[in-house]
Structure formats: C-alpha cells, structure tokens
Amino acid sequence: MAGHSKWKNIQNRKNAQDAKRGKIFQKIAKEIYVAAKQGGPDSSTNPSLRLVVEKAKAENMPNDNIQRAIDKATGNKDTEHYEEIVYEGYGPNGTAVMVMCLTDNKNRTATNVRVAFNKNDGNLGETGCVSYMFDRKGYLAVDRQNVNIDEDDMLLSVIEAGGEEMEASEEAFEIYTAPESFIEVKENLENQGLTFATAEITMVPQTYTHLEGEQAEKMQKMLEMLEDDDDVQEVYHNFADSE
Numbered sequence: 228m229a230g231h232s233k234w235k236n237i238q239n240r241k242n243a244q245d246a247k248r249g250k251i252f253q254k255i256a257k258e259i260y261v262a263a264k265q266g267g268p269d270s271s272t273n274p275s276l277r278l279v280v281e282k283a284k285a286e287n288m289p290n291d292n293i294q295r296a297i298d299k300a301t302g303n304k305d306t307e308h309y310e311e312i313v314y315e316g317y318g319p320n321g322t323a324v325m326v327m328c329l330t331d332n333k334n335r336t337a338t339n340v341r342v343a344f345n346k347n348d349g350n351l352g353e354t355g356c357v358s359y360m361f362d363r364k365g366y367l368a369v370d371r372q373n374v375n376i377d378e379d380d381m382l383l384s385v386i387e388a389g390g391e392e393m394e395a396s397e398e399a400f401e402i403y404t405a406p407e408s409f410i411e412v413k414e415n416l417e418n419q420g421l422t423f424a425t426a427e428i429t430m431v432p433q434t435y436t437h438l439e440g441e442q443a444e445k446m447q448k449m450l451e452m453l454e455d456d457d458d459v460q461e462v463y464h465n466f467a468d469s470e
Contacts, residue, residue: 234368234399237425247455248286254460255283256296257329261309263300274410281426307331314340315358316351318449319442323357323465324349325430330458339456347449348442361430361463364391365409367402367416368425374400388415399424403431432465443468 258279266273270280276297283293299307310333314326324344330336344351367390369381376384378395385393385402389412392403404412406428413426438446446466453462 233366233429233431234396234401237368250455250457251286252283252288252292253457255279255286255288256292257309258460259283259293259296260300260307261311261329263297268297268301277410278426278428285423285426312336313354313358314351315354315356316344316349317357318344318347318349318446318464318466320436320438322349322436322438322446323360323432324449324453325358325361325463326453326459327461327463328458329460332458336456336458339458340453343449343452343456346452347445349445349449358430360434360465361432363406364429364431365404365406365412366425366427366429366431367404367413367423369400369402369421370424371397371399373422373424384416384419384421385412388412388419390416429461430463432463435465435467437467439468 259276262273262276262279266275268276270277280293309329309331312328312330312333314328314337316324316326318324326340328336328340341351343349374381378400381395381400382393385400389408390402390404394401394403402412402416409428413423416423443466446464447468450462450464450466453459
C-alpha cells in the first residue's frame with residue numbers, strides 16, 4: 228500500500244467526472260436505493276446508508292435527489308431490483324482490475340464489461356483471480372490546502388483517532404483504517420475539526436503495476452469505458468502510470 232498515492236488517481240477521476248455530473252448522481256442514487264432497501268431509511272441506524280449519503284453530499288447531489296432515492300427504496304409500489312456483481316480480470320501486462328456493479332440486467336452488464344476488457348488487451352478472469360491482491364480498507368483524504376497542520380501533528384492525530392496508516396504528500400494527507408473502525412476514526416478526526424475531500428471504504432492494491440506508452444493508453448481507455456457504464460459503480464485496479 229505504502230509508496231503510491233491514491234490521491235492522484237482520485238483527482239484524475241474527479242476531473243473526468245465533473246463533466247458527467249448527471250451520470251454520477253444516477254449511480255449514487257442507485258447506491259442509496261440499495262443501502263436503504265437492505266438496511267432501512269434511517270441513516271443513524273444504517274451505516275451503509277450514512278456513508279453513501281455523505282458521498283452524495285460530497286458530490287453536491289441535491290437533498291431532494293437523495294430523499295427521492297430513499298423513498299423509492301422504502302415505498303410499497305417499488306418493483307426495481309438491483310443485483311451486486313463483482314467482475315475480476317486483467318488489463319494490459321496483467322494489471323489487476325476489479326469491477327463492482329449494481330445491475331437489473333446481468334446479461335447486459337456482463338457483455339459491456341467483457342467488451343471493455345477485450346477491446347483494450349485485457350481479459351476477464353474467474354472470481355478470486357485478483358481480489359487477493361487487494362485489501363479492503365477505510366480511506367480518508369485531507370486536502371492540505373484546507374488545513375494548517377504539519378505532518379507530525381497530523382500523524383499523531385491519526386494515531387489517536389485509531390487510524391492504521393497515513394501517507395503524506397504535498398497535496399494531501401491520506402489515511403487508512405480497518406473497515407470496521409472507519410466510521411469511528413472519521414468521527415474522531417471530524418471532532419478535531421478536519422474535513423475530508425474523500426471518505427470511503429475501498430479496495431487498496433498491495434502492489435502496483437507500472438505501464439507506459441500504448442499499454443498505459445489502453446488501460447486508461449479500459450477504465451474510461453468501465454466507469455462510463457451505468458451499471459458500474461466502482462473500478463479498483465493496481466495500475467500506475469509511469470512518468
């Protein structure tokens with residue numbers, strides 16, 4: 228995990244997504260729907276819903292959209308059903324890729340994901356073929372432009388809050404937690420006055436595969452095709468662009 232910043236990947240993704248705000252809201256609404264359907268409409272007693280609502284607010288999703296997705300999930304007339312599916316496979320040069328989907332049509336989703344892999348020198352694999360190369364972690368990113376704290380003091384705050392690890396760059400403090408302690412760590416740091424540019428449960432690669440030239444271009448195109456698909460919620464990978 229250490230030695231490679233997730234921050235750069237997040238910023239690149241955010242810049243690309245700024246032009247696709249409507250699609251982002253649609254995907255988050257689907258996540259809200261599933262979380263409310265599974266755990267109830269009260270975010271104070273449904274941690275999954277709480278996290279996705281915070282994610283929605285971080286993306287400036289209107290409150291009306293959030294409430295509409297919750298109401299839809301808990302309404303008596305709802306007939307929608309989304310299935311969670313994880314696809315695993317390889318990009319160029321064996322790059323590990325995990326694709327998390329919510330879909331009401333498995334055949335459509337499987338076809339679209341397979342096309343994205345096949346068109347870009349990748350191939351789908353069996354369940355478990357790359358997931359062992361990732362660790363499930365809580366991830367919190369603090370934009371250093373928004374805080375006045377040095378690295379040593381920040382590390383002390385992270386340790387006191389219960390965080391596992393912190394990586395510092397000129398742009399951000401990146402904090403990793405155990406998934407089960409993510410909310411507690413987040414709240415402890417918020418109580419110290421910190422706000423987060425990103426706060427999520429994610430899959431963190433144990434090692435990275437560096438690509439350059441045509442391989443890097445194909446990998447980028449694969450990721451763009453996957454992330455542009457309405458059924459794809461998240462794409463995790465161990466690709467690092469060699470610069």
